[in-house]
Amino acid sequence: MSHLLIVDDDPNTLASLARAFRLAGHEATVADHAGRALELVRTQSFDLIFSDVVMPDKDGITLLEEMRALGMTAPVVMISGQATVDMAVRATKLGALDFLEKPLSTEKLLLTVENALRLKRLEQENRELRARVGRHEIVWKSEAMRRVMAQVERVAAGESRVCILGETGTGKELIARAIHEGSPRRDGPFITLNCAAVPGELIESELFGHEKGAFTGAASRHLGKFEQAHSGTLFLDEIGDMHGVMQAKLLRVLEEGEIERLGGSGGIRVDVRVVVATHRNLEEQVRNGGFRQDLYHRIFVFPVVLPPLKERKGDLPVLVEHFSRAISQVNGWKPKAFTPAALEAMERYSWPGNVRELRNAVERLLLLAETEVDPETVRAALPQTGASRPSGTLALRVEAFERETIRAELECSHHNMTEAARALGLERSHLYKKCAQLGIDVKGMRRAED
Numbered sequence: 001m002s003h004l005l006i007v008d009d010d011p012n013t014l015a016s017l018a019r020a021f022r023l024a025g026h027e028a029t030v031a032d033h034a035g036r037a038l039e040l041v042r043t044q045s046f047d048l049i050f051s052d053v054v055m056p057d058k059d060g061i062t063l064l065e066e067m068r069a070l071g072m073t074a075p076v077v078m079i080s081g082q083a084t085v086d087m088a089v090r091a092t093k094l095g096a097l098d099f100l101e102k103p104l105s106t107e108k109l110l111l112t113v114e115n116a117l118r119l120k121r122l123e124q125e126n127r128e129l130r131a132r133v134g135r136h137e138i139v140w141k142s143e144a145m146r147r148v149m150a151q152v153e154r155v156a157a158g159e160s161r162v163c164i165l166g167e168t169g170t171g172k173e174l175i176a177r178a179i180h181e182g183s184p185r186r187d188g189p190f191i192t193l194n195c196a197a198v199p200g201e202l203i204e205s206e207l208f209g210h211e212k213g214a215f216t217g218a219a220s221r222h223l224g225k226f227e228q229a230h231s232g233t234l235f236l237d238e239i240g241d242m243h244g245v246m247q248a249k250l251l252r253v254l255e256e257g258e259i260e261r262l263g264g265s266g267g268i269r270v271d272v273r274v275v276v277a278t279h280r281n282l283e284e285q286v287r288n289g290g291f292r293q294d295l296y297h298r299i300f301v302f303p304v305v306l307p308p309l310k311e312r313k314g315d316l317p318v319l320v321e322h323f324s325r326a327i328s329q330v331n332g333w334k335p336k337a338f339t340p341a342a343l344e345a346m347e348r349y350s351w352p353g354n355v356r357e358l359r360n361a362v363e364r365l366l367l368l369a370e371t372e373v374d375p376e377t378v379r380a381a382l383p384q385t386g387a388s389r390p391s392g393t394l395a396l397r398v399e400a401f402e403r404e405t406i407r408a409e410l411e412c413s414h415h416n417m418t419e420a421a422r423a424l425g426l427e428r429s430h431l432y433k434k435c436a437q438l439g440i441d442v443k444g445m446r447r448a449e450d
Contacts, residue, residue: 002047002117003027007037007063008079009055013102017050020106026113034058034066041067046074048116053080053087061087064094075116079104138174139322142314144307148175155302156182161254163239163299164277166306168423169356169412172277173237175304179275180233188232193225196238196422203246205262208253214263226259229272239299240280240291241422251295274299279423309351309358317343319355323362336366338373345378353408360411403438406431410440417442 004026006017011032018028029044031037034055041049049067053060064076078091081102088099097116100108140149155162156179164172173192180190198206205214209224225234236242242250253259254274258267276299285291309316320338328335338346342365351357361381369377406424413419421431435442 002113003029003045004113005029005031005037005040005044005046005049005074007031007034007049007051007055007060009033009052013052017104017109020109021113024110024113034060034063037063038066038070041070041072041074047120048113049074049076050079051076053078053091054082061090061094064091064096068095075120077112077116137322138171138178139319140312140315141318142312144312145315148304148306149178151302151304152178153182155179155304157184159273161273161299161301162275162304163282163302164275164304164306165282166277166279167308167354168279168409169354170306170308171355172279172306173235175306176233176235176237176275176277180235180273183233183273185232185273189229190233190235191225191229192235192237194237196241197419200243200246203242204249207246207250208259208261210262211264214261218263221261224259224261226253226270226272227268230270231272233273233275236274236276238278238280239276240278240282240285244292247292247295251292251298254295254298280425309354313347316347316358319358320346320362323359324366327359327363327366333366336369336372338365339375341375342373342378345375346382349382350404351408352405353412356412357408399438402434403440406434406438406440410442415442 004021006014006021006028008014008017008030009032014030014032018030021028029040029046031040034057037049037051040046051060051063055063060078060080064078067076075097076095077098077100078087078096079100079102080087091099097119098112100112138145138149140146152175162176162179164175166172176192177190180186193206195203205218205222205224207224207226209222209227210218212218212220253270256267257271258269260267282291282296282300286293286296317338320343324338325335327333346358346361353360364381365373365377368380406420409420409423410417413423417428417431421428424431426434432442434440
């Protein structure tokens with residue numbers, strides 16, 4: 001059912017149109033003057049608006065102008081018994097979908113509604129598709145990524161469990177999504193959970209769900225990620241940060257294909273393909289007792305190793321072009337070119353934050369550049385790119401590397417000290433001390449986390 005607004009100063013027209021639309025299964029709201037119509041569009045959402053042109057006090061063309069000025073995007077059909085070519089042209093220039101002459105036939109009206117709603121749906125689907133492609137597109141050109149994508153294509157078709165390995169910011173979730181979309185489960189849900197971002201006491205509820213009253217604050221039943229992902233794919237990011245008790249419970253679910261909600265009294269079968277990822281060395285964690293060996297063998301069936309950006313420099317120009325186009329489109333900016341010299345300067349940078357850092361840097365460069373991005377703009381944004389090799393004593397080089405790495409991670413985590421410390425494998429207090437030693441200003445970051 002669609003919600004339609006009818007604007008006309010003739011009560012007979014309002015009554016007959018509203019009756020025709022309601023009989024066809026639509027909800028119809030009426031307004032007998034333009035002022036009332038403006039009040040309604042400010043407080044309600046309409047799928048389609050019919051407006052008379054000639055009305056006292058304010059005509060339909062002026063009403064259309066004011067509705068557009070308010071940011072209202074619903075399609076508008078103008079109706080009039082005194083239509084002229086000039087009226088129709090002006091209404092079309094203002095974005096009117098159609099211009100109908102009175103007397104109106106019910107058949108013509110309903111066909112207009114059907115066509116308008118179909119067009120609206122297509123436009124919405126197109127916007128969603130563009131947004132989806134923009135967010136999830138994997139951009140590559142290098143031989144290293146060609147090998148990765150060949151592995152993704154090969155493993156996606158089956159049900160094998162996949163473990164995606166790679167540094168922070170290399171795009172592990174994008175690869176997991178590509179595996180899902182290339183699999184027979186592509187029409188099912190793709191559900192994600194970052195194991196490092198969920199407190200230990202909440203992760204069981206997040207994964208398996210809970211019943212009402214299972215614990216203080218459990219006001220209603222909650223479906224966990226496994227149930228949400230039924231018949232689809234569950235992506236567990238940063239699996240290496242999951243604590244030992246939950247590792248054991250996850251292992252049981254992987255072995256039995258059955259979960260139990262917190263506070264529940266019985267098992268629930270789930271059909272889920274699990275894909276995991278981590279930036280940690282799981283083999284080393286197994287040796288050190290930080291990760292269960294039996295769980296490791298369950299999830300480490302087919303590893304996909306993502307190279308850091310510094311090992312796929314051939315992808316940098318196409319990534320820069322992709323990010324530049326996407327960022328400019330989202331912000332309504334005029335596109336700016338990157339000169340060859342600017343790209344060379346960017347290639348000399350080590351990119352410790354990988355593709356995520358590159359995306360942030362491209363946005364910063366677009367903001368800094370006047371007309372085009374040149375080497376001077378790059379040096380202003382990435383001052384360490386000026387030298388092709390480090391200089392100074394070993395201690396100074398180590399200190400410079402630590403400073404560069406911490407700054408990059410802080411930028412990637414939007415200066416969230418807790419997330420940055422977790423990604424770097426440090427206690428938060430240790431990270432604060434490191435920042436103080438290296439002269440990194442973290443003033444205000446505690447307030448940002450509060």
